[in-house]
Amino acid sequence: MTQTVTTDDGVRLWASRQGQGQGRPLVLCHGGPGLWDHLEDVAELLSDRAAVVRWDQRGCGRSERCAGPWTTERFVADLDAVRRHFGLERMALLGHSWGAQLALSYALARPERVDALVYVSGTGIDPVSDWHGPFKENFLARLGEVPERLARWRELPDGDRERAVLQWSIEFEDREGASEHAGRMADPWFGINTECNKALNDETRRAWGTPELYAACEALDLPVLIVDGAEDIRPRSAVDSLERALPRGRRVVLREAGHLPWVEDPTGFREAVTGVL
Template sequence: MTVTTDDGVRLWASRQGHGGEALVLCHGGPGLWDMFEDVAAMLEDRATVVRWDQRGCGRSERAAGPWTTDRFVADLDAVRQHFALDRPVLLGHSWGAQLALSYALAHPERVGGLVYVSGTGIDPVSTWRGPFEENFRARLGEVPERFARWQELTDGDRERAVLQWSADFEDRERALEHAGRLADPWFEINFECNRALGAETKQTWGSPGLYAACQGLDVPVLIVDGERDVRPRWAVDSLERALPRVRRVVLPGAGHSPWVEDPDGFREAVGAALSGSG
């Protein structure tokens, strides 16, 4: 299915499910694509689930930007309008959690709830980036040959991405298997998009205005963390402290993609959020 934005860019989108709440999934990156097939399948009996590939990514048109949060928020609103969704619940993962939060801050009247999965909070990027990189190298370095191979490969190579994503899983025996499933199907990573949005985040995240906006957000928010995420979970404390209507679920034994390593716990947490939204 194709969603056309107000500036004429075609976005890939998909809808499945059996009624109930509307749930829109926002994938991570920036510059990646929807990897939520399993999430949609586990929730389709509780919600009408919409997935989409962000501008210039995955199955969407390879547009030349603009790569800004405001533009991506407008694209998300185009998806909402295309499917005639009144006040959907937004579920964002990693960068997608930041995008979903940005949308809720811009249009709180259009959001029934927010599920913030594996994000990094609202403090400056510099507070958590160094510890994350240390954790990543330690986790991938548990198997030295994998770390060495990751260093040999170039950005954009599927094998390098799979090795990198394998550090996101606590189950080290199945980490490559899990990461390989996320990379199937494989699309070209949009590094221009990734760099531009990353630079914007470094400039704008952590501002007093952002904290104040989150303190005034009158939308129910569920924060879902995998306890063993290599991105430090204390980074999310900043967001939890700011939000007036927030609940947090930490899934022990799960990493950055908690629906993979604790599907039952993830489904229970998100199902409760769907039931309690609005």
């Protein structure tokens, strides 16, 4: 069931709700920034356990194109508009990649609205400079396993669909199925909001890794499940900072999975997350 959520500044967001499970309601936050919801498979895995809400973030995917603002504070407010629209007094939050950062930011800002947080394939709370160099090396090495693929990726402009599929194909440990998995992420294709992507990534570089952020995470009195794919090309050591800070954190590492662990280990992913629900 798809619906339109209207934010407090009048922007219309695409949203969908499915499932009637008896667990606490679950809201999903997709990655990016600048992309659209790609968590339908996650919703299918969990909708027998909980009502699951998905949404496209501001200016992205099926949501209304707008001029921003592209800030975490604004996106946290949008997520709260989604919560209110569906009548959720409290909810579990699951965020993937950039969406894990957004879900964590929401939990820090509005902990009274969150029952539990599932932090999937994030990059922790240390400065971006601590992990981005090794990630870039891993990225080029993985893409360069097929030299023609790397050369083609370099030829194409930012925001191009073919370029995105090439880039996403290295996010899976399953080399044989990687192109098919990446193609599914791009079908349908809504176009990448590159302005949103740049602005929010720039904000993260400025704001992440501060003493205030560490202190806020140390004070977060919520159950938090961290889920990693061991073969993610982002150094998993980056997430150690968050794991150390959380007073009620638990971590599950899925050994044969990459950046989208529910694709390559759906059973392990479901078992981990249903414990929270």
